[in-house]
Amino acid sequence: MRMVDLIHKKREGGSLTRAEIEYIIQGYTRGEIPDYQMSAFAMTVFFKGMNKQEIADFTNAIVHSGETIDLSPIKGIKVDKHSTGGVGDKVSLIIIPLVAAVGVPVAKMSGRGLGHTGGTIDKLESIEGFRTELSREEFIHNVNTYKMAIAGQSANLTPADKKLYALRDVTDTVDSIPLIASSVMSKKIASGADCIVLDVKVGSGAFMKSLAQAKELAQTMVEIGKSLNRKTIAVITDMSQPLGYEIGNANEVKEAITVLQGKGPEDLTVVALTIASYMTILGEVYKDFDQAYRELERVIKSGQAFAKLKELVQIQGGNPEVIDHPDKLPQAKNHIEVKAWQSGYVESINAEAIGITAMLLGAGRKKKGDLIDHSAGITILKKIGDEVKAGEPICILHTNMEECGEAEQMIKNAFSFSKVKPPQIKYVYEVI
Structure with a gap:
């Protein structure tokens, strides 16, 4: 050959x-x-x-280009979740304790952020002492005992994907559905879960800009899962603007806490509950979506999910007091208001530009190995459809940098206004 x-x-x-x-x-x-x-x-x-x-x-x-993780010692149906990446996407921080609270084992392998999308591991490491490097024995023990664990991906997992991904990045072949789908699914399958729920983002802050592209990618990944004996569901969710109001590592942990307290923003709450519902269906705890969604709402209201988040932090070496007192998370020195330059309604927000702005403020990496500032980020004050008056703040930049003129200009360019209120955005488009 x-x-x-x-x-x-x-x-x-x-x-x-x-x-x-x-x-x-x-x-x-x-x-x-x-x-x-x-x-x-x-x-x-x-x-x-x-x-x-x-x-x-x-x-x-x-x-099979590298090692695979054997999770057979974990009792029950192991369910994993993967997002194709977005801005302000802190869904994993919510669904791990939420799904574990109803008895579904969540064995979560996650990565670090690169470019305009944040990584779950980076977010959790903004909690003092939180460890994401777990031995296989510790990982399995935590899932069997507490129904949850999260760890960084092994360096020996899917080495072919790592080499190919780097090559695609410099040869302009990233935007290929067979190559994207095989990259995502190879990591999930090698990570050993029995079932997978995929959160396929669509919009300005996502890799897939159109609904047709997102559906094709979702369908392809679900078919891969079926062909390799993994029950797989894909949920297509909106990323035409940041998810929730907070972007940046410590900021996003704070907002995830508010969701588990039943006080989170509507878009983030709906998306997290939808993903979690399908995870509990695959985990065979609930029979149908409506029952699962209703019961998980009850688990949040009861305080069980919030208590489970504190438990997750504690068992992985973090300080659980941070969950009760989010002001103990890293705080930036400088908080810069960006104000609207005209009155009207927010017509659109370029989510990718918001993510890049957060990276410029120190919240993300331009290349692998870059250090990040866990306290840096952005608080969005006005979202699509909100009315705004000229001179009113539309967002706040949080940074330890003294000079951030480029970031301020980029955030201004990300917002557009109109005199007419735009239609309500759908949070969830389709389930495959």
Whole structure:
């Protein structure tokens, strides 16, 4: 078998066999296939696509390019959740204690943030002492005992994906549904969960800008899950503006706490309850969505979910007092108001620009390995449909930087106003 022949086959619209796909992934992981040939292959996939069987085989080959996590010692149906990334997306911080509170084991593997999207691990590390590096034994013990654990992804998980992802980033082949879907699903399957709920974001702050793209990606990932014996549900949710009002690591922990106290913003609460409901259905605690949603609302009102969050912090080495007193989270020195320059209604908010602004303030990374400032972030004061008067604050920038003119200008460019109130945004578009 020769890589050049397989590139040619795919370029001409042919379908690759499982053996051919395994040859490509194994060879690339071992360094036998050079970057220039893998770049050519990624570009052929970008233009020619892959059929369902090819995508399933490609995903499976990536799963087995490194170690896989055996969660069989964990009792019950293990459910994991993955978001395709957005701005202000702190849903994982809410659903882990919420779903665990009704007895579904949540074995959560999460990553760090890069670019305009935040990482769950970074958010939790804004809590003093919180440990995300857990041994396999500790991880399994916590899920069996407390029904929940969250840890950073192992360096040996899906090494082929890490190499291919870096290559796609510099060859403009990121925006390919077979490559995106196999990347996401390989990590989830290698992480060992029995069932997966996918939160597929759509809008200005998401990777998928149109609903048609989001549906295609969701359908592809659900089909991969089925073909590899994982029950998978995809929920398409809105990311045309930031989720909730807070962006930044400590800020987002605070807002997650308010949701678990029953006082959170409507959009974030609805999305979190929807994702959690499907997780409990897959975990076979509830039979249908309406029952699950109603019962989880009750769990929040009762204070059980809030108590479970404190327990999560405690068992992973964090200071649980922070949950009762969020003012103990890291605080930035400077708080800069950005004011509306005209009256009217907020017509749109470019969520991606908001995420990049937060990164400029210190809340995110431009490249892997960058240090982040857990106290930096943005509080949105006005969202789409809200009425605003000229001179009224629309958001607050939180930073330890002395000079942030670029961030201020970017945030202004992210907002647009109109004289007519825009229609209400849907929080959840579709479930696949």
